[in-house]
Amino acid sequence: MERYRFLMSGSGGQGVITMAIILAEAAVIYEGRTAIQSQSYGPEARGGATRSDVIVADGPIFFPKVLHPNCLVALTSEASNKYLHLIRPGGLFLYDSDLVQFDVRVDMRRKGLPMHRAVMETLGKPQTFNICVLGALAVLTEAVTLESLEKVLMTRFAEVHHKNNRTALQLGADMAAALVEN
């Protein structure tokens, strides 16, 4: 498998760190891979921006920071403006097409999906937005499967959240699948 270097970014409260931890756990516990997940906090943490890195690999990982992601996730324009220049040539850029505006032209695979809006329209509240993003990532990358993500969600969260988590995960997967087919 390709080595995945995810840089996940957004604002505080969007669940960016939780999303990164779930992805790493799913890849390791249910798919037998190696992963490292980290948060670097510098002065920018005081501005409300959130960044979390995940590396998923088939072998040992020696340097745990992501300098140039081959998969960048941005959930706000601020995050996109800050990190888009770091993306590797041909890398995947997954962003929320309502929350993120950008006009940078770089060599990448752009995948904009109205994930936040879909979650609000389907579930009426934004708490599972990050889970919806994970569903899209499972379809758009080979880093992890939908089934492994679902297993982690069922283990980590109380039963009262299972139904909405499943719905949000499938919502993201379906949106990404539609995009891939078109």
Place this chain on the structure above:
Amino acid sequence: MERYRFLMSGSGGQGVITMAIILAEAAVIYEGRTAIQSQSYGPEARGGATRSDVIVADGPIFFPKVLHPNCLVALTSEASNKYLHLIRPGGLFLYDSDLVQFDVRVDMRRKGLPMHRAVMETLGKPQTFNICVLGALAVLTEAVTLESLEKVLMTRFAEVHHKNNRTALQLGADMAAALVEN
């Protein structure tokens, strides 16, 4: 300030990762420091053990992994057995004195506190055990203050949890303070 290299360890469900994230955020957002917090997942993640690293410094952090902690936290015997040999000479070892048994003799500052039992006796449920450990760490190290931890707790958690979080934090701080005085 001394550079703190925390290795936090325990079992899944004890809130080890959350504890690490709260510590890092408190140090960065409210005390103007730099921090990096990470989880390495290898084969051991499939066994239910949890490890999370935090480095807190006054300047830039170049290598984000903790190889030899100067502050080791262990909340199970399994975790202690696994990581105690990594501690730096003279390092702080904070452990739960009921949950952790060990008979290794190394050059360290041992601080065993019955934190889990205190939380159960005071609050009747174990969910804030990790918060109690943070309260003890605030007293035993200079990495972070009790006030900064409390600010993060008030921001990150819903209001319904505030009272118990404050109680658990103070419980850990009081136990550690009693230990320091003796």
